[in-house]
Amino acid sequence: MGRTLIDLLRFNRQFATGLALLVVVTAFASLSFFSPYAPNDSYVVPPDLPPDWSYPMGTTSRGQDLLWLLSFAIRNTLLFGIAVATLSRLLALLIGLVAGYCGGLIDRALMSLNDSFIVIPLFPILVLFYFVMRDRMSWGLLALMMACLGWAYDARLIRSVAMSLRTREFTETGIFSGMSMRQILVEEHLPYVLPIVFSTTMNNINWSIGLEVTLSVLGFTDINTPTIGVLIYWANQHTALVSGIWWWIFFPVLLVVMTFIGLFLLAVSMNEYIDPRSRLGRTGP
Amino acid sequence: MSGYPAYLLTRLGQFALVVFIGINIAFIVTHATPIDPVEQSIAAATQFGSTSPEAIGLMRQSLKELYGLEGGLGDQYLAFWRRIAVGDFGPSLSAFPTPVATLIGRALPWTAGLLVVSTVLTWLLGNLLGGLAGYYRRNRALRFAGVLAMAFHPIPYYVVAFVLLIVFGYLWPVLPLGGGYQMNMPRTLSWAFIGSVLLHSILPVLSLALVGLGGWFMGMRSLVSNIVTEDYVVYAELAGVRRRRILGSYVMRNALVPQVTGLAMSLGAIFNGAIITEQVFGYPGIGTLLVSAVYAGDYSLVLGITTVSIVAVSLAVLVIDLAYPLLDARVRVH
């Protein structure tokens, strides 16, 4: 496993770039543990200073050093996104693979469940959840809610792949050799499905961050914990874009883009690696 | 394709079931909201002017009677289904007695128009770019375009929309700041009106496309890169078929199938509205309607909009499921 990683690092430039980006972002997020300021305090430094040597990312209109604030924000956002993605991947894989493999009544039932989740409009549910939870709202609960709402689309995708895999020869071979459903799903189908899972993971992280930002911009958020969405919420409250405080928006967005491109490059290069035929294709001239 | 009629029937049954479950969930969710439409109306009425506390109690009683909120939840549930059966969503509670259908009817064409155009445009461009990038791996221009699409995709939509607004509305003021069409223009089917609508839709469509492109691009690219290593493609390449022909007739055609699935679902999802688009560009649509309905605790309106959304998305999913076996010959119908 280690050897393959090192090989990937040496020969696959995309993998190296992606990993480097992610390492930078993670290192930045871990800076939050060394922050001299509590994340929720405001007016600890002079406000509205553009980036310079003493404040590499500038300061916000609330008198916070953007560098340290952003380290907290990206840490919380990443944790949030990973939590949502992990939970919803598990759900999507479970339901998608089983439905695609079994077919028949089980497929119908699971797909009815799936479709019910797809058709429910997200916004009223999330807002209602917010109204009901009020002061007890927490990021963990929101992550759980969003995971429960975000698996349906990808489950369908996985199911359609599983359906076409079901009809392939190697699946029939596996069944005839006496492999159980669980063995077939995990050992035969999963490797084909994993590349899709990776790209859907990225999509999911992107989606959860996007939804979190949307909710924050509309005001449905816990403003005491900094995340990227809360950062944009405050920047919006202070009309930062028009007031010329561009760094307040620029640096968070830059970090989000870096994270995403890093994950993308990683997913693409690992995709090629996992699929045996494309790997062979790349070792050619 | 034996068994297809049976499949059709079971699938239609599933459609009806899903719609039913979805609407029920929507009913429960909207009525579980702690926001009381009567209190909201009273607050709206008394927010600024002088009020006497005694008057409030009286107002509360009259509004409750007016809005028909006196029966228990069960009565309201039955009344709701009775109305839905004839396609009537009832009066809006925050805009009493205007029917919910009227309010939705005013806003829906704008949302549908904007989102259908931008979804289809984004889908076409994204898939084209993704297919080309997945097939012509070494092409630098395509790789650069790919990175650009990927870079825009994760940027929070709000930021992209606002930056576009600032660039094209203020720094180089060539596009209007907001609205669906020019103020005070009569809404007739004339060239002036159509031109104005198109002009006002450029920024919203552009912002949606920039952010949405990356998603389709990514999907298509990975699909194409999977297909490229299939036997029949390798065979065609060895046999000397032109690369462009392979791309068009062999690779893209097969890669598009799951993407068509995605397109249909996205088209169904447009009935959720594009809330941030409408906010930033002042574009009329049901997103703003939904948000203000939720704030006002207006059960009827929220239910009306979510029902329309549920039916639309279910329909889209139904169409996909019925069409999929027809498109992909390898899928046999159970």
Added chain:
Amino acid sequence: MRAWRGMALSLLAMCLIVDARAQGTISNLPRKETLIVENPEGTIKNAGWFNIWAINAGGQSTGLHQLGMDTFWYIDPQKGIDGVWDNSLASDKPIYNADFTEMTVKLRKGIFWSDGVEFTADDVVYTIQTHMKTNGLRWSAPVQINVAEVTAPDANTVVFKLKKPNSRFHALFTVRWNAMWMMPKHIFEKAGDPLKFAFDPPVTLGAYTLNAYDPNGKWFIWQKRPDWQRTSVARFGEPGPKYVAYIDPGPPDKRVIAQLNHELDVIHDISPEGMFTIAKQAKSSHGWFKGFPYAHPDPTLPAVVFNHQLELFKNRDVRWALALLIDIKAVSMASYRGAATISAIGVPPTGSAPEVYHAPLEGWLAAFTIDTGKQKIKPYDPTIGSQIADMLRPSMKDQIPSAADEIAKSFGRGWWKPNPQAAAELLERAGFSKRGDKWFAPDGKPFAIKLMVEGEGRPVMTRAGSMIAQQWRQFGIDAATVVAQGNMVDRRQAGDYEAMITWSVETWGGHPDLSFFLDSWHSQFVAAPGKPQPPRNWQRWSSAELDKIIEQIRQTAFDDPKGLELGRDYVKLAVREMPTIPLMSYNVFTVMDDTYWTGYPNADGAPYTDPVPNWANTKYMMVKLKPRQ
């Protein structure tokens, strides 16, 4: 490759064409005759509804009540064109009998509806009787509670017989933002159920009629009536703008851009930062004040409102301790960037209040003493207003006034000096204790406060709340802000909060009478815990002393100078008891662009009305505006 080149060329061509056509095309109305104003209601859900008497999501401040409606009297939040009180549809002030059970109104002659029918006492009688018969109209309840009978002895006189004595019954028809408007009898009597009638297009009494509106609720355009002389506002001259458009301009950033593009003449409100940006970049844009703080102080008083039905806040010492922990300078900087007008007393520092309440009570406030049990302190610091001005002078330079009375007008006078030592002593006397660096309540639990703020809809107050919570936290109290996004109104009404940043004090502005809010603070109206509280005693404070003051005010006439003495008694009581912690006036950053229009009201030379565009009082602004070009 050819495809790429073709696309690039057509894109370039399109850009050039669009550029050529794009200048100044916000509408097809002549720009020099059009005033474009922001409507803070945003997008109107039910745009085609103009029946303002039915509670509907049709717009009110879409120009409808500013330009189309009229009623007996207006009280100006500032000085008024010709005095604070204006007899609009009435020709004289209200005439009460000796025990306030009867009110007579004399109507003006020569006022016509926009469709040519004359306005008479019949319209008034019809309006009142409709409200008496129909439940669920906006003013049904106050009419049904107060009016026993209404008659019209002649075409220009109306007599109200009241069910019980009410010395301020006329307030129902006195516009302070809005009031009960008059219905056209000849339209409504043919319209069937008044609750179901849309009144589209509206027949107006004001100087404008509806020209066009957007069915999606984004804009409403009003046009000056050709017979504008037959309206009440014509006494002051001809309204300047021929067209007035009320629009939904979008998020605050966008309003700034719109005004910089000269596509929005009057902004209702933006953030302080947006204000500073406009002040820097556009010499044609002005606020209410020429320089800092620019904003117009509305006659509304944001404060820290405690829920008096919670055990935690029943003790006055606790409330005073929390007040002594607040550094109002930091709160002003955090919320308004210093552009705030602070007030230590329970009356907003605007309109006539500074002369009637703030200035005369300075001496009493400076001498006010608190006994903490261990020491006697004088908490009032009269120099805080000028301290804020001094803090801002290095960066804002000559935008900050230097004259003492100007500073008092713009920044306020004094406030309570932060005194953590005294706060600690007060808390200890109340049974609180400090262990380590955290405070604990008398029952042993940690002293925690959830400070509720409104969130996205009121950003400045949210910032103030965050700063106050931070100051309490630094003292050792476990304070946090909770955002009541969208449900602030419900929670406030239900008493579902611990402390919150909102206002329970609103005054007339130009007129010093406090009954506008004070009457509702009587303990008879305090709701039981869990039941909805009627406005405006959100803190649910009951005080026998206050009840006595209120009952005495009820017995005095509206203009009786004795009422001012009673008002000052209320102020002193509120300082002693600290039921809420008053912070500052609600400063609205209304920005006016004089590229196309001049004559806007401002603090320095022309305080003739409140420029905040959703107030119905802004009808007086229309007559003063003259075209620039």
